[in-house]
């Protein structure tokens with residue numbers, strides 16, 4: 001991701017009948033934390049991504065396999081697809097390099113393709129070719145891990161909600177909302193960021209989906225139209241991020257996420273907060289400190305968008321009319337495209353806070369209040385490496 005690009009939106013925002021409902025305080029507080037799964041050395045979710053994973057290399061294939069294994073093992077109700085494309089790059093000497101996007105989708109039972117609008121949670125999983133050995137922990141290993149954990153955390157609640165709807169004999173048309181995970185390949189430039197050297201996976205997928213038509217008369221014409229909101233996470237996991245609201249047409253969604261952040265801070269469930277119980281316990285002066293939010297534009301007026309955005313995987317989708325919520329800090333983290341963007345330099349409290357925020361946002365989007373069962377689902381939230389353990 002690079003550059004701030006001038007952008008003028010003349011479109012008025014119309015929230016096409018999207019429903020959204022908040023989670024209760026007790027649900028927000030009880031959302032599972034990733035715990036050991038985010039250990040940077042041994043964690044079942046994060047550690048396998050913290051390696052070089054340049055598109056077309058064995059590292060990339062290993063990380064892709066990790067995603068497939070994760071869903072096959074823990075989230076079998078999701079449909080997995082791999083989207084393949086190839087392209088030459090400025091350093092491939094005419095050779096075609098493979099780019100593979102990972103797509104996992106969960107739709108309501110019995111729904112037909114073309115009838116489900118989806119919340120897409122998106123990050124890129126490739127790492128940059130240079131500097132040699134670059135890990136890209138914030139860019140975007142940690143965001144991928146956040147999304148995997150969020151998917152796992154809402155899975156059982158989705159099942160429960162849809163089972164209840166089926167039991168009640170609800171009309172299938174009542175719930176036409178699904179969730180989609182897009183872990184994209186080839187975001188990084190191989191040489192110098194340009195229209196042709198960047199966003200390889202995103203460009204190919206947006207182009208394929210643009211001409212993949214659902215059955216005639218479908219509510220959504222193509223898989224692109226099926227994306228109600230494209231939430232792109234990038235460069236997350238450093239301390240004190242400053243994430244603006246970039247797009248007027250999705251400012252309402254940004255504000256919803258900011259509201260969750262505010263509530264989590266008030267509830268004492270935001271670990272990076274200077275007033276979190278753990279921080280207070282370590283500090284002599286217990287006087288509350290000012291909370292500086294991650295999502296800084298909660299109070300930005302709809303008429304104050306000057307029009308500028310960061311080039312990233314959303315661009316080919318946005319160009320085709322997809323609504324985008326871009327969660328990326330400005331300025332970028334200090335470690336951006338440096339060798340020390342590695343596991344050791346992640347702020348794990350911030351990583352965990354983002355994870356909780358994204359999980360809660362997805363839970364609210366999917367209207368899952370009342371369907372979480374934190375006791376029963378405890379097993380799902382334990383270290384994936386431990387096959388046996390007691391449920392207290």
Ligand SMILES: [Zn+2]
Pocket residue numbers: 001128139188337
């Ligand atoms: Zn990057």
